[in-house]
Amino acid sequence: MNNSVTPKFWGIVPAAGAGKRMGASIPKQYLSIRGKPVLAHTLERLLAVIEIEQLIVALSPEDEYWETLALTAHPRIRRVNGGKERADSVLSALQYLSGFATADDWVLVHDAARLCITVSDVRRLIEQMRHHPVGGILAAPSSDTLKEVSGSDILATADRSRIWRAQTPQMFRLHALKNALEQAACSGMAVTDEASALELQGLQPAIVEGRADNIKITRPEDLALAAFYLEQQCSE
Ligand SMILES: Nc1ccn([C@@H]2O[C@H](COP(=O)(O)OP(=O)(O)OP(=O)(O)O)[C@@H](O)[C@H]2O)c(=O)n1
Numbered sequence: 727m728n729n730s731v732t733p734k735f736w737g738i739v740p741a742a743g744a745g746k747r748m749g750a751s752i753p754k755q756y757l758s759i760r761g762k763p764v765l766a767h768t769l770e771r772l773l774a775v776i777e778i779e780q781l782i783v784a785l786s787p788e789d790e791y792w793e794t795l796a797l798t799a800h801p802r803i804r805r806v807n808g809g810k811e812r813a814d815s816v817l818s819a820l821q822y823l824s825g826f827a828t829a830d831d832w833v834l835v836h837d838a839a840r841l842c843i844t845v846s847d848v849r850r851l852i853e854q855m856r857h858h859p860v861g862g863i864l865a866a867p868s869s870d871t872l873k874e875v876s877g878s879d880i881l882a883t884a885d886r887s888r889i890w891r892a893q894t895p896q897m898f899r900l901h902a903l904k905n906a907l908e909q910a911a912c913s914g915m916a917v918t919d920e921a922s923a924l925e926l927q928g929l930q931p932a933i934v935e936g937r938a939d940n941i942k943i944t945r946p947e948d949l950a951l952a953a954f955y956l957e958q959q960c961s962e
């Protein structure tokens with residue numbers, strides 16, 4: 727008898743941030759770009775990845791905008807309360823998933839604020855990582871020369887072939903990721919992405935090159951850039 731179970735793929739979308747750097751009157755994930763809220767763009771793109779069973783969206787307990795989205799009752803979307811930091815929101819979604827998913831299932835964590843993610847990039851990440859012992863992330867190489875500085879003084883020029891910009895999705899096994907984030911929280915280590923938590927365990931996540939247009943909207947100037955990329959992608 728074969729007892730092995732084929733791992734499933736789940737999505738987690740941290741969307742509980744306040745968007746302080748954006749400085750808008752509403753959280754940035756609800757700002758409208760090309761006639762639709764940022765979060766709606768992101769969820770539609772992830773829903774188009776048929777390998778993903780369900781999307782768990784982590785929202786602020788004070789969220790007043792979620793119910794205005796057209797997708798709230800979608801059968802592949804569930805919501806949970808997020809936490810104070812991004813890592814707390816991801817952990818909350820992982821705790822929910824642990825109630826029914828398998829420890830070895832894969833989880834793809836994707837920022838609500840990265841609305842230009844393409845289905846082909848998510849699929850490539852899945853295909854390249856599904857047999858990897860740790861998992862990995864989409865990342866983009868730097869197109870600039872990178873300086874290490876102290877105040878306004880340049881200390882060194884970094885070897886940019888060794889420095890990549892972390893994107894999302896970040897894809898790891900459910901149990902390993904939950905364990906890594908819980909341990910990072912216990913030891914008071916602030917982690918800004920999932921890979922960092924795995925790295926703290928001495929593990930080596932992989933990178934898969936992602937498209938440069940998978941930007942995270944963070945500051946006001948990113949809104950026009952995201953609108954431009956969405957338009958470009960429509961004509962691809
Ligand atoms: N407590 C938090 C903080 C952030 N996020 C989510 O994590 C993603 C990436 O975070 P970031 O760009 O830093 O978003 P904000 O925290 O909203 O931005 P800021 O730091 O400017 O307030 C976003 O989709 C954001 O909604 C979250 O789910 N829970």
Ligand SMILES: C[C@](O)(CO)[C@H](O)COP(=O)(O)O
Binds near residue numbers: 812837894942
């Ligand atoms: C996960 C992430 O998007 C990778 O680039 C990022 O680290 C999240 O937020 P940040 O606080 O703006 O770094």
